[in-house]
Every structure is written in C-alpha cells, then in structure tokens.
Amino acid sequence: VPEKVNYKARIKTLLKEKNAVLIAHYYTDPDIQALAEETGGYVSDSLDMARFGRDNPATTLVVAGVRFMGETAKILTPNKQVLMPELEATCSLDVGCPIESFSEFCDQHPDRTVVVYANTSAAVKARADWVVTSSIALEIVDHLDSQGKKIIWGPDRHLGDYIQRKTNADMLMWQGDCIVHDEFKASSLRDMKAIYPDAAILVHPESPESVVKLADAVGSTSQLIKAAQTLPNKTLIVATDTGIFYKMQQACPDKEFLAAPTSGDGATCRSCAHCPWMAMNGLKAVYNALNDATGHEIYVDEKVAQGALVSLDRMMNFAA
Numbered sequence: 001v002p003e004k005v006n007y008k009a010r011i012k013t014l015l016k017e018k019n020a021v022l023i024a025h026y027y028t029d030p031d032i033q034a035l036a037e038e039t040g041g042y043v044s045d046s047l048d049m050a051r052f053g054r055d056n057p058a059t060t061l062v063v064a065g066v067r068f069m070g071e072t073a074k075i076l077t078p079n080k081q082v083l084m085p086e087l088e089a090t091c092s093l094d095v096g097c098p099i100e101s102f103s104e105f106c107d108q109h110p111d112r113t114v115v116v117y118a119n120t121s122a123a124v125k126a127r128a129d130w131v132v133t134s135s136i137a138l139e140i141v142d143h144l145d146s147q148g149k150k151i152i153w154g155p156d157r158h159l160g161d162y163i164q165r166k167t168n169a170d171m172l173m174w175q176g177d178c179i180v181h182d183e184f185k186a187s188s189l190r191d192m193k194a195i196y197p198d199a200a201i202l203v204h205p206e207s208p209e210s211v212v213k214l215a216d217a218v219g220s221t222s223q224l225i226k227a228a229q230t231l232p233n234k235t236l237i238v239a240t241d242t243g244i245f246y247k248m249q250q251a252c253p254d255k256e257f258l259a260a261p262t263s264g265d266g267a268t269c270r271s272c273a274h275c276p277w278m279a280m281n282g283l284k285a286v287y288n289a290l291n292d293a294t295g296h297e298i299y300v301d302e303k304v305a306q307g308a309l310v311s312l313d314r315m316m317n318f319a320a
C-alpha cells in the first residue's frame with residue numbers, strides 16, 4: 001500500500017537526518033521490527049533493548065514498545081533524546097503498581113530487599129533495590145536468596161510465583177498481572193496438545209502456574225526464541241504475545257508456530273494474545289515521533305531518575 005511505503009521511506013530519511021536509531025520489542029508489529037532491522041536498529045527483549053540503547057552511538061533513540069522501556073532508556077542515557085511512537089502505551093503491570101501504595105507496602109517490611117520487574121514506573125524502580133527483567137529475574141533472586149535476603153517482589157504475581165517455585169526464596173508478592181498472559185488457559189492448551197501431540201509448548205512466565213506447568217520451555221521472549229531453535233519439535237505452541245511469531249518464524253523457517261489458546265473453549269483469540277499497548281506502535285506513529293518530538297519525548301524527573309538508575313545499574317552490572 002503506497003501509504004505504508006511512504007512512511008517507511010520517510011522514517012529512513014529522518015533516522016539518518018536526526019542521527020536516530022529504532023529499537024523495537026518483539027511484540028511490536030512485524031512492519032516495525034523489519035524496519036528496525038533494515039535501518040541498523042535492533043529488535044529484542046526488554047533487557048537487550050536497554051543495553052543496545054545505552055551502548056549505541058546514536059543521539060536519539062526511538063523506542064517502539066511500551067512506556068517503561070522508553071523511561072528505562074532515558075534513565076540509562078539521560079543525555080540522549082528518547083522518543084516513543086506513543087507515550088500512552090502503558091502496561092497493565094505498571095498501571096497496577098502505583099508508587100504510593102507500593103511504597104507503603106515496602107515500608108511495612110523494611111527488612112526485605114525490594115525487587116521489581118522492569119515493567120514498572122521510574123518511581124517504583126527508584127523505590128526498589130533491584131530491577132529485573134524476565135530474562136534475568138531467576139538468577140538475581142537466586143543470588144539474593146543465597147545471601148539470605150528476604151524479598152518483596154512486584155508487580156507480576158505469576159512471574160513471582162514461578163521464581164519462588166524455582167528458587168524457594170522467601171518472597172512477599174505484589175498482586176499484579178499482565179492482561180495478555182493472564183488470559184492463557186491450561187484446559188484449552190491441554191486440548192490443543194492432544195490435537196498436536198508432537199508439538200512442544202513454549203510459555204512466558206507471566207502466564208498462570210497451570211499454563212507454566214504444561215511448558216516444555218519457560219522463559220523471556222528471547223529465551224523462548226532460543227528454545228524454538230534448540231528444541232527438536234517441528235511444531236511449537238506459543239503462550240506469549242503473537243508479535244513474537246515474526247522473529248520466531250525468521251529464526252526457524254521450517255517450523256510451524258501455533259498461538260496458544262486464550263479462551264476457555266479452545267479457540268485462539270489472536271487479538272487477545274496481543275498487547276493492546278504494543279499494538280499502538282504503528283509506522284505512522286514512528287514517523288510522527290521523528291517528524292515532531294512534541295508529545296513523543298520521554299522525560300523523567302531528575303531525582304526519580306537518579307534513584308531508578310541505582311537499581312537498574314545493579315541489574316545491568318549483574319547481567320554484564
């Protein structure tokens with residue numbers, strides 16, 4: 001469609017003119033992911049997006065994902081301009097963990113180390129001792145547990161439960177969830193597995209325990225792509241946002257990927273397994289952000305950013 005071609009061409013020109021780079025999450029539209037790859041940008045999970053943005057020489061980062069990803073980029077590189085196609089693109093975990101009540105919860109347990117998922121506001125990160133993403137959460141909690149630390153975990157209860165089952169750490173949980181992953185249904189997944197007995201099941205740990213229990217591999221978005229490559233199965237049932245199919249298919253051209261069911265009757269509701277906030281990152285929105293930064297630029301309060309940098313840096317150094 002000519003309009004799409006136009007946006008792509010205009011974005012490419014603007015990226016060069018503004019010394020900007022496009023960094024996209026695996027859950028964004030294939031159009032956006034392809035454009036990031038074509039233009040020397042990057043497509044990855046939330047930890048690697050942060051790393052790439054920090055280390056790339058571009059002076060402007062266009063972060064196609066959800067708000068916390070843009071905020072993380074800004075906190076790590078305050079001297080760079082950070083643009084987002086859509087500033088309203090939030091995350092149910094972030095929304096469900098307001099700083100005031102989370103801070104009160106932490107105040108009630110001053111003996112505990114506060115570990116928060118990257119899917120939170122800058123203020124919540126500033127209140128925390130550690131930030132983690134799903135690709136490194138298990139190792140960091142295991143490390144803290146080995147030092148005898150008791151933990152406050154927030155906000156994703158499913159990821160927290162998964163880590164607790166794996167590490168046996170003493171974790172007090174905030175009760176948030178991801179509206180996308182919370183929808184996967186174990187009973188329908190079992191029915192689907194009966195239809196495809198040779199398929200392997202890949203699950204993001206933001207999914208409920210009953211779904212995680214059926215998994216052949218559990219992990220962050222990039223870990224699931226690796227699992228798709230390593231597992232011998234030709235068919236894979238995937239319980240995470242369907243945006244990941246673009247990269248999975250690219251990594252494994254000979255394999256077949258099926259979306260895990262999100263409704264009780266076994267039907268796969270594609271739109272249910274796609275984050276509505278990630279879906280806001282269209283080509284037009286990327287173009288708009290580059291064309292006029294007004295209403296697209298991320299700012300983080302300096303004091304909050306300084307606090308959040310401490311807990312973010314702990315994760316980045318641990319991951320290094």
Ligand code: 13P
Nearest residue numbers: 045046047133134220221
């Ligand atoms: P990853 O860190 O695995 O990319 O997950 C981010 C996210 O928002 C998952 O829903």
Ligand code: SF4
Nearest residue numbers: 066091092178180275
């Ligand atoms: Fe947040 Fe879930 Fe969307 Fe990820 S998929 S950004 S956790 S709402």
